[in-house]
Amino acid sequence: MELSDYQVPVNFIQEIIDQDKKTNKYQGRVHLRFPPEPNGYLHIGHAKSICLNFGLAIKNQGLCNLRFDDTNPSTEEVEYINSIINDVRWLGFDWGDRLFYASDYFEKMYEYAINLIKMEKAYVCDLSPEEIREYRGNFTTPGKESPYRNRSVEENLDLFQRMRAGEFPDGSKVLRAKIDMSSPNLNLRDPVLYRIVRASHPRTGDKWCIYPMYDYAHPLEDYIEGITHSICTLEFEDHRPLYDWVLNTLNLPHPPQQIEFARLNLTNTVMSKRKLRRLVEEGYVNGWDDPRLPTISALRRRGYTPEAICNFCERIGVSKSNSTVDIRFLEHCVREDLNKKAARVMVVLDPIKLIIDNYPAEQIEEIEIENNPEDPAYGSRKIPFSRVLFIEKDDFCENPPQGYFRLSPGKEVRLKGAYIIKCVGLVKDEESGEIKEIHCTYDPESKSGKPGAKRKVKGTLHWVSAAHAIQTEVRLYDYLLLSTPEEIETEEEDKKDDFIKKLNPDSLKILTGCLAEPELRDAKKGSKFQFMRKGYFCVDLDSQPDRLIFNRIVSLRDNWERTAQINNM
């Protein structure tokens, strides 16, 4: 993945880095980190952060660590650690030997906490969670100091050591920073630094029963790793004074700086861990890699390329204003990438039989077709052509509307790579009136490549030979939501997750009677194609040699469908 090939747009974070280089703030070092908590699957919002951090490192000849922020064992699991490592690597990034865990630093963090106690900057507090909340006050009322705030250094040291030793039950005591109970910033009203939690940690097992809080742990993790710029999302802006407090109070040299940017929102989908989990757990989708989801694993399964995702993340920009990016821009980025890379093939999704009356019944021709008009290096392949074919049902219309230039009675179209045909008759079901067969004649002189092919016909159709086509299943995906979840949330009623009401009932359509050209018989899982005139498709994980299954990654842009819709045809 040549990220350095991209013209990375300069954003405000790069400007800060430039400034710091100029003033030699970190001796010219640029060191970032992507710090996921292993409590869920990564989604495209994380991809934005990953591309930002690793991208900035590449652009500035710096480094970027992968660090798991595993400070809360009650929600974190190894399964997530593995999936995250896999996803970041798949996106194309490399952290060298710098895969770290916050839990690696628990001992050091504990020692720093001891220092804070000795400096009279931290104390053990016996207040219950409810009491702490009451003492904290609120936006309008300043907080009250805890009665335990002025315990002696010795007592605090003793108590904290015994907290670690497991002498007290969960929730009975916490270590708190001694800052300012009347601060207008609630984060500074003696925030909790350590809590007692008896939960088995994915990495440290039962070694610890006290765990550091994010606000205390994160600046130390960054400091210990020599991070220079600690990038996080907007909601942590209020926490920055605390981030700085920890580092300054402990008097640590060259403290890293926290910089906040706006997280990614996308239309027509959900991005919050809570909502994603609900979709998965309540069966609205089939697992974390259901191709309708915006998780990295789902995008991968659906057929999105890492290049398309990274390019998208670069191009949406980085700023501090809350924004919701139109999902059609993401689609644009995959189409752009796949247009260059995907071999063209012909697959009829919704077949109707077409018989060429004047074509010899036993004859089979090998038609040669280019694999990718964008790139001759893709070469060509041969496709069998015969008297009985299948074409797309909506490529025929008995009473065509204005502007329709596919097949209709008496009209001519070209069969891609083969001949020009003319519709001369129909066979209908006597009962239903449904069209069963389309009858045509072909012009033998019009074969592609021959002089007679120069004739202009408006439409070109894709097709398969009935005797040679292979049966496939195709899964068509559409937007998960019919709009963005925020739109309902402002309609107040939400808060209890009414985004479910916005779920698109047609987000998945399974087509089982699709017919593919024989070339696709050996297509491997994960390989991607352009089904001509239809879209980009990817062989699904569920696919078997005797039961080919394709996912639609994204449709092709379709001007006709748009005009047809506008004219209500």
Place this chain on the structure above:
RNA sequence: UGGGGCGUAGCCAAGCGGUAAGGCACGGGAAUUUGGAUCCCGCAUUCGAAGGUUCGAAUCCUUCCGCCCCAGCCA
């Protein structure tokens, strides 16, 4: 309500006192054996609003308005 942020086109987003980049979307056209891709052309007299400073303001100042975040022993 106190604090912290953010307001540039339908959606992102440049712009950093010298007269509104770019992309997506949208509209029109050329070409086309994919109604794809490609190529042209169009798309903010105005930057949340109002005042002020200045020869000159999206950029500086003042006031106002709107939206987002914070009252976890989550991150």
